[in-house]
Amino acid sequence: MSDFEYGICPYDKSHRILLFRMPKHLIKCEKNYCGPPLQTCKYNATHRVQDMEKHLKECDYYLRSIENQAVQIALRSRIPPKQEDGHDVDTPF
Numbered sequence: 683m684s685d686f687e688y689g690i691c692p693y694d695k696s697h698r699i700l701l702f703r704m705p706k707h708l709i710k711c712e713k714n715y716c717g718p719p720l721q722t723c724k725y726n727a728t729h730r731v732q733d734m735e736k737h738l739k740e741c742d743y744y745l746r747s748i749e750n751q752a753v754q755i756a757l758r759s760r761i762p763p764k765q766e767d768g769h770d771v772d773t774p775f
């Protein structure tokens with residue numbers, strides 16, 4: 683029974699929806715929804731929350747994306763500057 687993952691519909695906590703059906707479900711459910719307006723998470727369109735700042739602290743997708751950025755920056759800064767090759771003969775002495 684672990685073939686599919688379920689998520690909880692942000693518009694109605696009693697809706698348990700297969701994750702791959704969630705985008706379609708949200709479109710339908712959004713129309714019937716009449717509670718406080720929810721914001722769509724930039725990192726996963728199926729995340730709908732009232733408090734985005736609070737959500738980002740626990741959003742897997744956001745956390746992964748900043749982790750990836752940190753890795754990218756680390757990789758980039760590991761490339762050594764050219765001067766360290768010892769080819770620079772113009773040292774001012």
Ligand SMILES: [Zn+2]
Binds near residue numbers: 692
């Ligand atoms: Zn729903």
Ligand SMILES: [Zn+2]
Binds near residue numbers: 723726729
């Ligand atoms: Zn999110």
